Amino acid sequence: MNCTVVGLPSAPGLSGCLSTTINSSNSGGNGGSGAEDSYHTAMPTVAGYKWRLVLAYDGTRYAGWQYQQSPPTIQCILENALTRATKLERKDLHLVGASRTDAGVHAWGQVAHFVTPFNYGSLENIHAALNGILPSDIRVREISPAMPEFHARFSVKRKIYHYKIYNDTIMDPFQHHFAYHSVYKLNTDVMREAATYFIGKHDFSAFANASRNDRVPNPVKHIFRFDVYEMGALLQLEVEGSGFLYRQVRNMVALLFQIGKEAIPPHIVPEILATRDRKELAKYVLSAPPHGLCLVSINYNEDHLRLPSGCPTNSFGRHRSITKCKLPFY
Known part of the structure; x- marks a missing residue:
């Protein structure tokens, strides 16, 4: 074209x-x-x-x-x-x-x-x-x-990630590539309680895997919200923050998953945060699988989103049209 x-x-x-x-x-x-x-x-x-x-x-x-x-x-x-x-x-x-x-x-x-x-x-x-x-x-x-x-x-100000868990004995095949399957019945009330401990500004060193990049990021991140929604068998965990370290979201989800199984109590979250030690988290969980995670949206500095003069308008795609139908039965 x-x-x-x-x-x-x-x-x-x-x-x-x-x-x-x-x-x-x-x-x-x-x-x-x-x-x-x-x-x-x-x-x-x-x-x-x-x-x-x-x-x-x-x-x-x-x-x-x-x-x-x-x-x-x-x-x-x-x-x-x-x-x-x-x-x-x-x-x-x-x-x-x-x-x-x-x-x-x-x-x-x-x-x-x-x-x-x-x-x-x-x-x-x-x-x-x-x-x-x-x-x-x-x-x-x-x-x-x-x-x-x-x-x-x-220019990023905030990012929103979703993690999906399909919580039923039989996996929905249409969710296979986009949700983690849990055959354990999860207690969403304790998961929500535990998620509140992540909210605020914390040093998330305990929830970051070692990056293969030789530059060290700032481990202090601000989590604005961490919600757990139930949509039938599908659980959707939504986290919004100023930024995230390498595998931070998947590690937080993994801990909430164990808490939802009632294997460990919700108050373990602030205890692990306080250690700032990834080895402490590793005593309880491994990272959640990647296929349940989705980067949903990114919010930017509004001043940087202004449209410059002399340039074309945004394109959101276009619909095709025809003037005469050549296949009247289709």
Whole structure:
């Protein structure tokens, strides 16, 4: 599908779209790292137009977000599609994702940004082109122009994750790839009680696996809410926080799961938090499986979400239409 581009970085009236800084640290590494928070590093100046993507994907077949070719990652597949649609080299796109989801983890509201040296007159063509190239388990939900100040990772204010547990003797086959199956009858009241101990600002060192990244993140995170919803046999655990350490969500869920089985009491949560020692948590649980986890949404600094002048409006996809039905019986 042909994607027409108009304008150049020096075109009059389009300077509002120009990107001035970009972080290129996400262009390499191991896709299985799964570290969910960023590390602030020097951001070199890059001229160009910045574009924000909202992505949804079924992570079953992929080795997480961060770039690697084999086994493939979401970033690798997305960059291949972008290079075909934009005719740019991978190194020129400077693609950055908001969250480095781990292997097998899903997303409904992953956010990324990339840069082009040219402006677009409309984003509908590039949007359709990307979804035409991408496999069916990865979709671009939205494309929008972004301010120079916007950064998919560093502009983040809050993230929301869901973890699903199917709590019945027989697993629903339609939930097989998206929910963890528990044959134990879980006590949701004690799970809710335990979840309240996570709320607030804490050092979550005891709930973070050792990252394979040599840079050390800030272990203090603010959890704004941690809810447990019952939808028939399906339990949905929703956690909203300022950020999350590597496997922090899966480790918190694993402990709530053991508490729900009534194997350990709810007050174990603050006791483990106070130790700041991952070995203490390991006495009780291993990480919950990745396939129950989904990155649902990311909230940003509102000032960084303002639309720049001289750029096209957001694209949410478009419906196709025909003027005459050639197959009246279908």
